[in-house]
Amino acid sequence: MRFTSEVENIFTQKEIEEILKYEQQFFIDHAEKNWLNRYFKISAMAKETQVPSVVSSISDMPKGSGTFNKSKTESFALQSVRAREWVETLFKAVESLNPCEQELIELKYLQKRNDGAKYSDEVIYPQLFMGKNKYYRMKREALEILGRKLYGVITEGDCS
Template identity: 65%
Template sequence: MNFAAEIEGVFTREEIESFLKDEQQFYIEYAEENWLDRYFKIKAMSQKTHVPSITSVISDTPGGSNLNNSKTEQFALKSVQASEWLDTLLYAVGSLAPAEQKLIELKYMKKRNDGSKYCDEVIYPQLFIGKTRYYELKKEALEMLGRKLYGLFSERGFS
């Protein structure tokens, strides 16, 4: 028997649409909260060239698990991790459809001269689409980005 036919008999159309809407909202929120809202902070961390002061520490306790835990090392690791995080985001954005990619870049990855983000009313004319289509495309782009990032995040074993 066909699995899809069995499922359609178990759930109503409204229940299936509700599940799909909840799933879509999960990926949208995942992309915004875990990735796009942190973009500028992580980008700054990945580009920092300031090196903390280098001082020797003499201790009378034997070296344990913190033996290789210098401030310089910690700083370098944070910068590398931020760069990897940024590469992952840019890879996922680059794999979107061109219109989705442009929307994400304009809305979430660029700032105005005063440091604020562009509002939707400024972006959709730049994409040569109407307001309604813009919001549909934004939802689609965020969902697709969330799905891609969630998959990449799981594949690479980040935690």
């Protein structure tokens, strides 16, 4: 409680609201850019079953040496496993949302129309039986929650 009153003495209410707005936008951007917008590409990698051509390599360098190349088959298999783990992590985070937020995220980001395009917001909010303002407020809240849950999960270099 004391810390809160000290912070309020340092920052004005408007400054605190501005900081929180930027924080919220950071997590929304993280959820969209690092997770939801990559879903279809990484999901396809997780389902990939094609095995690259097998080529043996012989080296006199000890295993684990920086100059020794890993096999293409091993790299491909690891990439597929990482992609499946990535998708699983995303789904667990989505499943932790309340049912309405979960449905919103699934319709907006995890499903495509027959022509391959994503559904627009104008198509989704009537399906959820809610008004435009409530839809956009819920969408921001759901994205922020996802961003917070998924922030810190290692994604760089994992799959893409």
